Amino acid sequence: TDYRALLWLDSTGSARWWVTPTPNGFATDRTGADVRWVRPLLAACRARAAPGPFCVPGEGPAQNHLLIILPVSRSGNIIGYIAGVFDLPRVLSATLHPGVLPAYTIAVLDRGQPLHQRAGTGPAADLFRETVLALPGLDWRLRLWPAPGELTHAPSLLSVLILAFGLLMSALLAITIRLAQMSARRSIELGRAITACAAAGETLRESEARYRAVVEDQTELICRFTPDGTLTFVNPAYGRYFGATPSALVGKNWLEFLPPEERDSVRGRFQSLTPANPIITHQHRAVLSSGEVRWQEWTDRALFDERGAPVEYQSVGRDITAYRRADEELRASERLFQQLADNVHEVFWVLDPAQKCLLYASPAFEELWGIGREQFLADPESALAAVHPADRARLRAALRNLFTGRTDVEFRTIRNGRVRFLWSRTYPIHNDAGEIYRIVGIGEDITSRKQEEEERHKQAARQRDTLVREVHHRIKNHLQGVMGLLRRHAHEHPELAGALESALTQVQSIATVHGLHSRMPHRNLRLDELVRAVARVTGDIGSSPPVITLESGDAPAVELADTEAVPVALIVNELICNAVKHAAAVNGEPWVKITLTGHDATACLHILNPCSALPPGFDFASGRGLGTGLGLVQSLLPSRGAALTFTHADGQIEAELCLQPPVIAAIPNPAPPGTRGLEP
Known part of the structure; x- marks a missing residue:
């Protein structure tokens, strides 16, 4: 048994203080708790034939503890005297081997005063002096006999010899106990070692089983080989891939599976591995047993000895034939796309609507716009600077509709002082969710x-x-x-x-x-030109035509709708003929004054001539009192955009013809001011 503590007790069996060895010395704890496991030890002490100092090993809950009992009283107990004579602390110090308690303090006290004291090395001695001896009222007297003074008598040689013999037997007993403890400890350690070895073996078997399961169930190809390429291990996936069992492949050179033209380059990659850079990933072709050529990707690790020389390689590979074929198809598609982009004169581009940035613009863009593609990709707004100012607003409106659907727009650009016409069309591209995730545009000069x-x-x-x-x-x-x-x-x-x-x-x-x-x-006929021509023709008819004066003033140059030119000409002809006829019927010199006025979208023709009076009951709006000519005018007058009125005042009649759209087609610009006279 390995004793690990010293316990000092009083006569009631209650622990006064407790010393436990630690790596740094003793830890002391003073307690008043009842330590019930001590009582069976006290009973064992009382059962002895004669009292004396005992070293009693604990049992049951008290195992691993040593109870030291020193019933000494120099004044009334021969044991105390003998303890002083035979230096009992030294005897106990020899009994308790340092392996049991490497640091300790043993003292013989009389009513709290130390008689003899022996301290071990380390902080335990200081701990004992500073704590235990300083405790007030400490009494180590532990009486195990019935009555005080029972053994009080003068010491004799026989009693001394008996006591010495008892002490010697106690020492022998302690040595025997120590040897038993060491034997038991060795047995326990041996058992623990055997148990640990068994547990390590089981752990090793479990680890090996897990490793084998991982390697054998792995779909990747795993192998190990020597520097010359001889396979020392392959997993089942490797064997299935090359159409052989793993045992049949071990011992073969894996370089034989490579096309001859690739072996030297692959061997050179392995020679480039060093302890500082032991890993490499590369791709190469392999020839299967069926003659099919496949692509593989391997990650290889070199294992070196203490001199830095490679002793073995471990590789993990996978078949990448499908990936290589897809990559080749993609590269071929990219080459075709690049050939198309480099040789067509039309511009096309790809836009990411989520990021609102251009992903691609074809090389023809630079020729069409005169700015670099990099500049256009970084700043699409820079292209708008080349757009004709009159077309920028329309182009911006079209660009805002890019994210809603297809657009089609024509606009002009100015490059080197020359105006160019461009056409652009965009197409949205939808993903599987129906969302627009790309916008493709094409443009053409x-x-x-x-x-x-x-x-x-x-x-x-x-x-x-x-x-x-x-x-x-x-x-x-x-x-x-x-x-x-x-x-x-x-x-x-x-x-x-x-x-x-x-x-x-x-x-x-x-x-x-x-x-x-x-x-x-x-172009369409202008009203002033029509009136001037009709007035000239009308003035040529008749034996004594009146003087016709045409005043245009600041009237705008009104153009007549093409479909209304003939009806308006006939109306103007009838009105002028009617004015000429009435002007010739009055006394004096006959005259007709024609004036053109206008404002906004209205043009008015005023025809003024002398006349004594209107016909009785004349009403042009209702059609009463109209002659043949005015009846024709009423039938030719357009229902929309034309109004004709007659007024009589001061011996003069004025016919006012006002024209508006849709009879008027356009008012391009004002006519030059002035008054013209036409002499028929």
């Missing part, structure tokens, strides 16, 4: 196409103008023939002269319109 279209339009316009002039010219010539017939009939039939002259002016007005169209086929 359509300047040549635009120029060709413009030239075709100009050519068509020239052909149209020529045709229109020819048609109007022929119509005018035919109408001139009709007018000649009407004049001849008027001369031959004076009674029909009035009606024929009215018909003649109407035909002449139509001929005037066609004549104007033949001279200016590229």
Whole structure:
């Protein structure tokens, strides 16, 4: 038994203090707790034939403890005297081997005063002196006999010899106990060693089983081989891959599985491994037993001896044929894409809508826009600086619609002072969730196409103008023939002269319109030009025409809608003819004043002539009191965009014709101010 503590007790069996050895000395704890396991030891002491100092090993709960009992009282106990004579602390010190208590203190006290004291080395002695001896009222007297003074008598030689013999037997007993303790400890240590070896063996077997399960169940190819390439181990996956059992492959050279042209390069990679860089990953081809060539990727680790020379290699590999084929297909696709991008003149680009950044722009972009692709990819807004100012807003609006769907836009750019026409179209690309995750755009320089279209339009316009002039010219010539017939009939039939002259002016007005169209086929007729031409023609008819004055003032140059030119010409013809007829019927010099005014989108024609009065009951709006000419005017007057009124004041009649869209087609710019007089 390994005694690990010293316990000092009082006569009641309660522990006074307790000393326990630690790596740094003794730890002392003073306690008043009842230590019940001590009582059986006290009973064993009382059962002895004679009292005396005892070294009693504990049992049961008290094992691993040594109870030292020193019943000494120098004044009333021969034992105390003998203890002083025979130096009992020294005897006990020899009994307690340092291996049991490497640091200790033993003292013989009399009523708390030390008689003899022996201290071991280390902090235990100081601990004893500073704590134990300083405790007040410490009494070590432990009486194990029935009555005080029972053994009080004069010492004799026999008693001394008996005591010495008892002490010697106690020492022998202590030595025997110590030897038994050492034997038991060795047995325990041997048992523990055997148990540890058995546990280590079981752990080793479990670790080996786990290792074998991992290696054998691994889908990757695992092998080990010597520096010359001889296989020393392969896992089942390696054997299945090369169509042989692992045992059949061990001993073969794995370099034989490689195409001959690759063996030297692979061998060179292994020679480059060093203790500082023992790992390498590489790819190479392998030839299977069927003759099929596959691609493999290996991670190899070199194992070196203490001199730094490689003794073995361990490799883990996998088949990457599918990956290599996919990579080759991708590279071929990229080469095809690059060839397409490098050789087409159209621009195309790819946009990431999530990041709102360009991922790619084809090389043709630089030629089309005049800026580098890197600049465009980094700052797409830089391309807008080359856009024609008039088209930037429209292009920005189209760019805002990129993330909603397909766009199609034409715009102009200015490069080196030249205007170029560009066309761009975008297509959204959706992922499996239906979300737009890419936007692809294409662009093209359509300047040549635009120029060709413009030239075709100009050519068509020239052909149209020529045709229109020819048609109007022929119509005018035919109408001139009709007018000649009407004049001849008027001369031959004076009674029909009035009606024929009215018909003649109407035909002449139509001929005037066609004549104007033949001279200016590229645009609509202007109202001032039409009024001037009709007034000139009307003034030529009749025996004594009045003086017609045309004032345009600041009236705008109003263009008539093409479909309304003939009706307006006939209306103006009737109004001027009617004014000329009434002006000639009054006394004095006949005159007609025509004035053009206008503001905003309205143009007004005022025809003023002298007249005694309007016909009785005249009402143009209701159609009462109208003659043949004004009846024709009412029927020709457009229902929208035209209004005609008549007023009579101070012996004058004023007809006011106001025109608005849709009769008016456009008001391009104001007419030059001034007054023109037309002498018929």
